[in-house]
Amino acid sequence: xxxxxxxxxxxxxxxxxxxxxxxxxxxxxxxxxxxxxxxxxxxxxxxxxxxxxxxxxxxxxxxxxxxxxxxxxxxxxxxxxxxxxxxxxxxxxxxxxxxxxxxxxxxxxxxxx
Amino acid sequence: xxxxxxxxxxxxxxxxxxxxxxxxxxxxxxxxxxxxxxxxxxxxxxxxxxxxxxxxxxxxxxxxxxxxxxxxxxxxxxxxxxxxxxxxxxxxxxxxxxxxxxxxxxxxxxxxx
Numbered sequence: 001x002x003x004x005x006x007x008x009x010x011x012x013x014x015x016x017x018x019x020x021x022x023x024x025x026x027x028x029x030x031x032x033x034x035x036x037x038x039x040x041x042x043x044x045x046x047x048x049x050x051x052x053x054x055x056x057x058x059x060x061x062x063x064x065x066x067x068x069x070x071x072x073x074x075x076x077x078x079x080x081x082x083x084x085x086x087x088x089x090x091x092x093x094x095x096x097x098x099x100x101x102x103x104x105x106x107x108x109x110x111x112x113x
Numbered sequence: 114x115x116x117x118x119x120x121x122x123x124x125x126x127x128x129x130x131x132x133x134x135x136x137x138x139x140x141x142x143x144x145x146x147x148x149x150x151x152x153x154x155x156x157x158x159x160x161x162x163x164x165x166x167x168x169x170x171x172x173x174x175x176x177x178x179x180x181x182x183x184x185x186x187x188x189x190x191x192x193x194x195x196x197x198x199x200x201x202x203x204x205x206x207x208x209x210x211x212x213x214x215x216x217x218x219x220x221x222x223x224x225x226x
Contacts, residue, residue, distance in 0.1 A: 031212060041220045042117075042204065043156070048214045088156065092212065098161040098168035099144065099211055105155050 002027040002093045006104035014112050017079050021107045023089030024071040033065055033072050034101065036088040043088055046074070079111045115139045117218035119205050125224045126195055134190045134221045136205030145188045146206040146215060147180065149173070156204065162188065163211075195225045 007022045025033065032050045036043035047056045049065035049072060056063050060079075065072045076083055086108050090101040118137045126132050138145050147159040160170040162180055177193045188207075192199055202222050206215040 034214060036217075041202070042217045045214045045216060090156070098163070099146070099208065099215065100158040100161060100169055100171070101148075101156075101215065102158070103156040 002091070002102045004089055004091050004102050004104035006087075006089050006107050008107060009105065010108045010110075012110045012112065013079060015079060015081060017111075018075065018077045019079060019109060021074040021076075021087050021089075021109070022071060023073070023104055025089075025091045025102075026070065027091055027093035027102065029093050030067065031092040031094055034090045034092070035063055035072075035074050036090065038086040038088055038106065039084075046087075076109075081111045081113055084109060084111045117205055117207055117216055119203075119218035119221050121221060122219065123222045123224070125226060128197060128225055129194050132192050132195055132223060134192075134203050134205075134223070136188045136190070136218055137186050138188055138205065138207030139209075139216060140186070142207035142209050142216075144168075144208045144211055144215075145180075145182070146208075147190045148204045148206060148217075149201040150204065150220075151198075151201040159190075159203075192223075195223075197225050199223060200225045 003026045034048050035046040047063045052067040060077045063074045086106040088106045089104040120135045145162045150156045158171050160174045161168045179191045181189050202220045204220045205218045208215045
């Protein structure tokens with residue numbers, strides 16, 4: 001069974017801190033790994049990673065994938081209260097055919113002022 | 114910025130009733146999906162849809178569920194005879210290509226009483 005596990009489940013830090021969120025996966029096939037931010041309802045897309053070792057960056061957020069060790073990390077530097085959200089990791093476990101994402105349980109990040 | 118829109122945002126229905134959840138995907142997207150998230154649990158894949166037919170469905174998507182694209186813009190999920198355990202947030206998503214990032218709507222919270 002395809003599985004995605006995120007850690008920690010919950011994290012509370014102070015504004016300005018740097019955080020690292022982890023995502024490990026076990027899937028029979030692997031096509032891509034995606035990170036989403038879920039603030040109240042809709043998961044909003046952050047990154048899609050398909051190749052090992054290539055960092056994707058958007059402002060203070062960055063992410064990297066290790067296909068050998070089957071994990072990804074999401075880094076957020078100089079955190080702000082607006083970064084408070086649940087961060088979801090999802091894997092696309094299909095090479096061909098329809099996309100169907102397998103999600104982790106999420107990391108709830110709380111940034112205190 | 115284009116977005117996926119879902120209506121209604123919240124629906125309360127009696128057990129055994131039929132409900133239709135509506136979605137308007139992003140206009141140039143060709144691939145559509147439904148996911149659900151039971152309170153406190155992971156986001157789960159239900160079904161993917163392309164070219165007016167189901168491409169893939171999960172074990173959750175049994176005979177009580179159906180999807181339809183009744184016109185050029187709407188994409189609907191019908192649950193024929195709702196059960197208490199169908200209570201969840203239902204997310205519609207769309208993507209431009211089969212393996213490009215999926216963009217999610219705000220969700221419809223379905224409460225079955």
